[in-house]
Amino acid sequence: MDVENSDNAENSALNGSGSRDSSEQLNGLTNGYTEKHKSHKSDHKDKHRDKDRDKHKSKDHKSISKDKDRYSSGKDKERHSSSHKSSRSDKDRDKEKDRDKHKDKEKHREEKKSSSSKDKDHKSSRDKDHKSSSKDKERDKDKEERKEKDKDKYKDKHNSSRDKYRDKEKDRDKRHSSGKDKEKKEKRSEKENSGYKKEKVEVKSEVDSAKEDSLDEDEPKLVIKEEFQSQSENEQNASTASSCDYSMSQFKDEPKFEENSCEEEPEENSDEDIPLASRAKRKIVDDEDDDVPLSARKKIKKEKKVKPEKKSKKRQLSDDEDDYDEKPIKKEKKKKKVKEEPVVESPKKGRKKKEEEQQEVWKWWEEEKKDDGTKWTFLEHKGPVFAPAYERIPDNVKFYYNGNHMRLSDQAEEVAGFYAKMLDHDYTTKKIFNDNFFKDWRKVMTDKEQGIITDLKKCNFKQMHTYFMDQAEKNRNRTKEEKQALKEKNEAIVKEYGFCKIDGHTEKIGNFKIEPPGLFRGRGEHPKMGKLKRRVVAEDIIINCSKDAKVPDAPKGHQWKEVRHDPSVTWLASWTENVQNQVKYVMLNPSSKLKGEKDWQKYETARRLHKSIDKIRTEYRDDWKSKEMRIRQRAVALYFIDKLALRAGNEKDEDQADTVGCCSLRVEHIELFEEKDDKEYVVVFDFLGKDSIRYYNEVSVEKRVFKNLQLFMENKKGGDDLFDRLNTSILNKHLNELMEGLTAKVFRTYNASFTLQQQLDQLTNAEDSISEKILSYNRANRAVAILCNHQRAVPKGHQKSMEKLKEKIDAKKDALKDAERQVKDAQRDAKHGSVKEKTVYEKKKKMLQRMKEQLAKLEIQETDRDENKTIALGTSKLNYLDPRISVAWCKKYDVPIEKIYNKTQRDKFRWAIDMAGPDYRF
DNA sequence: GTCCCGACTTGAGATGACCTAA
DNA sequence: TTAGGTCATCTCAAGTCGGGAC
Numbered sequence: 001m002d003v004e005n006s007d008n009a010e011n012s013a014l015n016g017s018g019s020r021d022s023s024e025q026l027n028g029l030t031n032g033y034t035e036k037h038k039s040h041k042s043d044h045k046d047k048h049r050d051k052d053r054d055k056h057k058s059k060d061h062k063s064i065s066k067d068k069d070r071y072s073s074g075k076d077k078e079r080h081s082s083s084h085k086s087s088r089s090d091k092d093r094d095k096e097k098d099r100d101k102h103k104d105k106e107k108h109r110e111e112k113k114s115s116s117s118k119d120k121d122h123k124s125s126r127d128k129d130h131k132s133s134s135k136d137k138e139r140d141k142d143k144e145e146r147k148e149k150d151k152d153k154y155k156d157k158h159n160s161s162r163d164k165y166r167d168k169e170k171d172r173d174k175r176h177s178s179g180k181d182k183e184k185k186e187k188r189s190e191k192e193n194s195g196y197k198k199e200k201v202e203v204k205s206e207v208d209s210a211k212e213d214s215l216d217e218d219e220p221k222l223v224i225k226e227e228f229q230s231q232s233e234n235e236q237n238a239s240t241a242s243s244c245d246y247s248m249s250q251f252k253d254e255p256k257f258e259e260n261s262c263e264e265e266p267e268e269n270s271d272e273d274i275p276l277a278s279r280a281k282r283k284i285v286d287d288e289d290d291d292v293p294l295s296a297r298k299k300i301k302k303e304k305k306v307k308p309e310k311k312s313k314k315r316q317l318s319d320d321e322d323d324y325d326e327k328p329i330k331k332e333k334k335k336k337k338v339k340e341e342p343v344v345e346s347p348k349k350g351r352k353k354k355e356e357e358q359q360e361v362w363k364w365w366e367e368e369k370k371d372d373g374t375k376w377t378f379l380e381h382k383g384p385v386f387a388p389a390y391e392r393i394p395d396n397v398k399f400y401y402n403g404n405h406m407r408l409s410d411q412a413e414e415v416a417g418f419y420a421k422m423l424d425h426d427y428t429t430k431k432i433f434n435d436n437f438f439k440d441w442r443k444v445m446t447d448k449e450q451g452i453i454t455d456l457k458k459c460n461f462k463q464m465h466t467y468f469m470d471q472a473e474k475n476r477n478r479t480k481e482e483k484q485a486l487k488e489k490n491e492a493i494v495k496e497y498g499f500c501k502i503d504g505h506t507e508k509i510g511n512f513k514i515e516p517p518g519l520f521r522g523r524g525e526h527p528k529m530g531k532l533k534r535r536v537v538a539e540d541i542i543i544n545c546s547k548d549a550k551v552p553d554a555p556k557g558h559q560w561k562e563v564r565h566d567p568s569v570t571w572l573a574s575w576t577e578n579v580q581n582q583v584k585y586v587m588l589n590p591s592s593k594l595k596g597e598k599d600w601q602k603y604e605t606a607r608r609l610h611k612s613i614d615k616i617r618t619e620y621r622d623d624w625k626s627k628e629m630r631i632r633q634r635a636v637a638l639y640f641i642d643k644l645a646l647r648a649g650n651e652k653d654e655d656q657a658d659t660v661g662c663c664s665l666r667v668e669h670i671e672l673f674e675e676k677d678d679k680e681y682v683v684v685f686d687f688l689g690k691d692s693i694r695y696y697n698e699v700s701v702e703k704r705v706f707k708n709l710q711l712f713m714e715n716k717k718g719g720d721d722l723f724d725r726l727n728t729s730i731l732n733k734h735l736n737e738l739m740e741g742l743t744a745k746v747f748r749t750y751n752a753s754f755t756l757q758q759q760l761d762q763l764t765n766a767e768d769s770i771s772e773k774i775l776s777y778n779r780a781n782r783a784v785a786i787l788c789n790h791q792r793a794v795p796k797g798h799q800k801s802m803e804k805l806k807e808k809i810d811a812k813k814d815a816l817k818d819a820e821r822q823v824k825d826a827q828r829d830a831k832h833g834s835v836k837e838k839t840v841y842e843k844k845k846k847m848l849q850r851m852k853e854q855l856a857k858l859e860i861q862e863t864d865r866d867e868n869k870t871i872a873l874g875t876s877k878l879n880y881l882d883p884r885i886s887v888a889w890c891k892k893y894d895v896p897i898e899k900i901y902n903k904t905q906r907d908k909f910r911w912a913i914d915m916a917g918p919d920y921r922f
Numbered sequence: 923g924t925c926c927c928g929a930c931t932t933g934a935g936a937t938g939a940c941c942t943a944a
Numbered sequence: 945t946t947a948g949g950t951c952a953t954c955t956c957a958a959g960t961c962g963g964g965a966c
Contacts, residue, residue: 476938483939515956523934523957569929577956583928584956598930647932648960661959690959691934729924732961745931745960792934801949872934874952879932902952 362505364593365600365911374567375594379545381500381509383552383560384573384586385493387516387535390414397467400460401453411444415532418519420464427521433530437519440532500572500588501549508589509572514541520579524657524692531579540575570594580655590878591907600911603882605741606750607922612739613750617642619738624704629711630725634734636708637662637723641747644699645787647690648728648744659688662744663728668718672709681706695789752784752880757922759783760889769853773895775860777886782867784876792872805862812855819848877901883909884916891918 392413398405399416408416419428419437427433438456445453453459478486497512514536522529538558545551547565554560561575571585588594609616620642623635640646641662649661660669669687676682679700689695701709712722728744735742759780764773823844830841877886883901887909890897901909 487939511955513955521935521957526957571929574928580957582957585929587930595931602931650960652959656958659958690932691957693934728960729962743961790933795950804949875933904952 361910362507362593363914364597365915369597375570376502376567377546378504378549379500379502379567379572380549381512381545381552381572382497383543383554384541385497385513386537386555387514390535393417393464393467398463400463402455402458403460406449406452409446409449412441412446412449414517415441415444416459416461417464417468418517418532420461421468422519423461423465427519427529430529432525432527433519436528436530437532440530444532502588502593505593507592507594510587510589512572512586514575514586515577515584522657524659524688526657527655528579534578536575536577542574544569544572544574589907591904591910596908596911599908602746602749603753603884603922605746606753606882608739609742609746609750610754610922612742616738621704624702624708630730632708633712633723633726634731636705636712637726637731638735639701639705641744642751644685644697645748645751645789646695647748648731650728657688657692659690659692661689661728663723663726663731665722666718667713667716667720667722670709670713670722672706672713674706683709689789693789693791748788749880749882752788752876753882753885753922755784755787756780756881757885760885764889764893766893769856770895770899771857771860773893774899775864777889777895777900778864778868778873781873781877781881782871784881785871785873788876788880790872790875791870794869802862802866805858805865809855809858809862812851812858816848816851816855819844819851823848878905878908882922883912884920885922887913887916888918888920891916 390410392410395407399408399413400406419441422428434456442450442453498509499506500509501507515533517535518533520526520528520531520533538554539561541554541560542562542564543552543560544564544566546567551560551563571587573586574583576583590596590599616638620635620638623631624639626632626635641648647661649664651664652659660666665685665687669685671684671686673682673684674680676684676698679698681701681703683699683701683706685695685697685699687695709722712724716722716724732743735744735746760777763776763779765776768776823841826837826841826844830838886900887897889895890900897906897913901913906913
């Protein structure tokens, strides 16, 4: 089977299920591709956003689309047998991509050059954008151009992978519709088939000139009025664009979209259906000014906020179990790599095993739960461990300023050391990082040093850097004895500080070590990257323990900031870090009762959602036709959260990286295409999500969603909120009304776990070998990781290791051919030969069989590794997948649990391993 | 209703222990 | 025995969400 066919087979496997299932979910995601992104948010956000996009393409654009094509494999066996061939084709594709990448880089460099001068002049934030329409236009134009270029590049690279999902997407969307809609859709499709083009023209005109909406007959007529003047409008009379109030008219017999109607239509609940922002503004600015988008409110909030220097407190088993736990952690690494041979136990392993056995197992899940809000009754611990005091570097390691040696003061040297250590890191090439570092570094300098060191460019940290690298190298090359001594020392620390006593049990603490001082490594284009994270001392620490516990001793000569006895929280110690003013906590290990219980509860909530999901989906689909704009927005946002597993998207402060989630999407983050690559009603998402990881996806949505989006975008600028009448708290409040405990986050958990269940059902073949089953599991896991957009950078040396593996496979194939010849000869000899010759024949046959198995394993390994190169499986495995699904799967298909979960993971999911049987269903 | 903040979960990257092949 | 590679573990940034003050 060639690659193409294989992919098709996989696709069809995905589409094989019934109503709206995980396959649909997956298809929605895999339709496009997402891309890792290290963004820039600098002076001019918009420009940088564009630049970043370029950057992605050139720097990080990986073969994730290929992975997406593959992850959903229906029949792995076929793939295994053809993996060799496939990987060749893949390599070719990779080569092509590399060539493209190179071109992109060149292009990007040019673009960057031309835009850099402009960037300097643009210190404006989003708020400023509203004020300057001309700048806006200029920027938008600029952006559009670049966007177009970007798109083309993406298109070139990823069309093939997207194409494969195009059909599936259509199918899914059809299936996504509830029965009623389906019928209508079918009827409509008949019409559409006859006059598709015409229909599309009509759609456009509906929006532009308030013509009749031919969508559905039962849809209320929507009148969009300019009921209010948006803030931007108020601020810029020059601009012709105006934000509108999209209040709804009464239902009429014929559904209609009326836009920009001049007619003022009094609404009974007009206040309900006003952008949230406007309500705030009305109160604060002008009682008469009725409707302002949320963004306006945000602006007011920001203006109101007097931010002293920095003050962005941001939001801010069964019986098998014991057997499973017998395998020491490290030994599993290799086992995970599809290794089936029994592992011979080393003495070290034996020791570890003993240790594991000694570990207390608290079966808290068999106890009755407390519901009084208290997390514990008794809590005792030894307090956190502080970072070691600073030790000066040797005198022969010199720092130079402007070519002259300078002996720095202790503090200045320590901070200089933080920078020197990072000299070969990307961070030090970033202006914001350097500026922040230099500013904070100067703060710790003596007056004299401040007088001399005035320019970072004149600082020479090279000797310091070399010194630190040498130290690191030395540490790596420690002798066995040194390593052992260090290990014992660390173990002693863990023994003393790494455990706490809680309600009669000893539990592991997660992070008992206080974060050492250093330079803040904000991700993406964090405006505070490079700032000094100062050393935390006892005087910063709040200790939490029970009243009847022994209060931990503060380090000699120090005292705790506070000792608290608060059983309503789970933390043992906390402090406020100085860079973002966020509270940091010392908490328990994931294997603890407190964490496990929460985890269990999380999956139970997701399972409850499974029971209500049909109702919820029907409801939000109905809400797409609501006469209230706020409800429509809520419904469309919920659809995205459900279908695409988007995060909720809280608002963020200006002093954080500019990333968004569903509710905080801006108009500039989506593009609408009535038709794109043979798909109808395509929404292209392109934004930076959590950790500044890029989310790019081309999704075909239902027509009504598409129409609503057009409506939401009407008369808005790129920087305006797409859902201007929605925020996470409104959404979650609504969700909680639909189901107790339901929040946006639950959809991610639900869809991830449901997808895993579905994929495992589809991909697992009871007859497969363990290796093949594990590959199937990884593929199911991978499907979820793609759904959740969990990406990683391609591991260093991935290509090299793939090449090596390839060589191994080739060598094995040659050996196999040779062995086959030998078997043939031996067979011929055995036919008329003696017993001895027959034995030889049997031996050779066995050897051949073994070699075939080895080859298969290698090929599976190759496939698995390559498919995984840009996808991080860990996050979904640890946070989104109900572990009971995996446990049940292992039990059902006789796969040892340690092939799926390593020791740490088994500890974390002990409750699941204990309680789930082979028949557990999510 | 808004804003702010505390408490917690989620997430990618860095580090280093350990395994395997040479 | 060692170099190289893999993966578990650690680290800490960055999210979500609920609740309280105003």
